Amino acid sequence: xxxxxxxxxxxxxxxxxxxxxxxxxxxxxxxxxxxxxxxxxxxxxxxxxxxxxxxxxxxxxxxxxxxxxxxxxxxxxxxxxxxxxxxxxxxxxxxxxxxxxxxxxxxxxxxxxxxxxxxxxxxxxxxxxxxxxxxxxxxxxxxxxxxxxxxxxxxxxxxxxxxxxxxxxxxxxxxxxxxxxxxxxxxxxxxxxxxxxxxxxxxxxxxxxxxxxxxxxxxxxxxxxxxxxxx
Ligand SMILES: Cc1cc2nc3c(=O)[nH]c(=O)nc-3n(C[C@H](O)[C@H](O)[C@H](O)COP(=O)(O)O)c2cc1C
Numbered sequence: 001x002x003x004x005x006x007x008x009x010x011x012x013x014x015x016x017x018x019x020x021x022x023x024x025x026x027x028x029x030x031x032x033x034x035x036x037x038x039x040x041x042x043x044x045x046x047x048x049x050x051x052x053x054x055x056x057x058x059x060x061x062x063x064x065x066x067x068x069x070x071x072x073x074x075x076x077x078x079x080x081x082x083x084x085x086x087x088x089x090x091x092x093x094x095x096x097x098x099x100x101x102x103x104x105x106x107x108x109x110x111x112x113x114x115x116x117x118x119x120x121x122x123x124x125x126x127x128x129x130x131x132x133x134x135x136x137x138x139x140x141x142x143x144x145x146x147x148x149x150x151x152x153x154x155x156x157x158x159x160x161x162x163x164x165x166x167x168x169x170x171x172x173x174x175x176x177x178x179x180x181x182x183x184x185x186x187x188x189x190x191x192x193x194x195x196x197x198x199x200x201x202x203x204x205x206x207x208x209x210x211x212x213x214x215x216x217x218x219x220x221x222x223x224x225x226x227x228x229x230x231x
Contacts, residue, residue, distance in 0.1 A: 007159040013210075014164035014195070015120065016203030017127040021052070022163060022196060027129065030157045037153040039146035045139045046150040049132040049182045056130055059181040063122045066177045071115060073122075073173035077137070077189045080169050088217075096210060103208045121170035127197035132171060132178055134188035147191060154194065164199040164206075168192055 002010070027050065039045060051059060067073065085093065098108075106113040124130040131154075135147050155165045171178060171193030178190055199206050 002160055004156065004160075007156045011155060011159040012164070012206070012208070013166040014199040015125045015166055015205045015208075016200040017125055017164070017195065017197035018200050019126065019128060020198050022129045022198075026161055026163070027196070030154060030161065030163075033157050034150055034154040037146075037150045039149065040142050043139075043143060043146065045135050045143040046147045047134045047136065047188050048150075049134070049184060050129060051132070051182060052129045055182075056124075056128075059130070059178065060123055062177050062181050063174055066174060067119060067122060071119075073170075074176045076172035077175050078172065078191070080172060092213075099210055100208060104205050118170070121168050121193075122174060124168075124193065124195040125166060126200075127166075127195035129196040131194040131196060132182060132184065133191050133194060134184060135191050136187055137189040138187075144191075151192070151194070158196060162198070163196060166195045168195060 031048075031050070035044070037044075037046075081093070101108070101114060101117070104117065106117060120126075133147060133151060135144060151167055155167065158165050169192045172190055175190035178184065179186075184190065
């Protein structure tokens with residue numbers, strides 16, 4: 001077990017997993033604790049489907065059939081990005097993709113290579129557990145933030161237990177297949193997936209480190225200098 005700061009510092013999106021199963025008790029404990037995540041008016045708007053074993057194999061088989069018929073997947077139920085995404089966000093999005101594909105040696109012109117890597121999303125990158133995170137489709141933006149808080153809480157709790165994760169918006173593009181395979185009621189909108197398992201320590205892709213902007217680009221500090229002077 002590690003502390004929160006260590007879990008935050010060591011967590012990375014892992015994109016290659018060992019086949020070793022995740023003990024059911026460990027997953028249950030993580031889910032019990034993640035349920036304590038705060039939410040606006042305690043609405044707890046997340047609704048999560050965790051799948052492993054034969055049902056997971058069945059889901060992945062169905063997803064392969066969908067992808068074979070339509071490599072671009074299914075139209076997501078919500079816009080993942082703004083259609084005219086502005087900078088600096090668009091620049092960061094592009095830099096993130098370039099970092100990832102550069103790291104695994106897939107050139108920009110290698111469209112097939114990029115597509116093949118992207119398709120690994122739909123195998124949960126080999127993880128033994130896949131989670132599909134949904135939200136009641138009547139929820140507003142405030143509650144989407146709540147689901148994000150749940151997501152982060154879940155990933156850090158997994159990290160604390162030596163497990164790794166990758167959040168995957170890619171699963172929004174398989175919503176119909178996922179809904180039918182896991183019998184997800186229509187009232188829940190498919191937001192994203194999470195791959196969960198033990199990271200493959202030999203996999204080069206798992207050595208990727210994505211940087212962050214300094215806090216000055218995200219936070220405006222007001223009144224702290226005066227407070228420091230007054231002390
Ligand atoms: C909501 C969400 C959706 C994401 N979707 C994907 C995805 O579909 N595929 C993927 O490989 N990574 C996905 N990521 C991982 C991000 O690319 C990653 O968090 C970011 O580049 C920072 O890298 P790090 O997690 O290793 O620190 C997603 C992350 C979040 C939080």
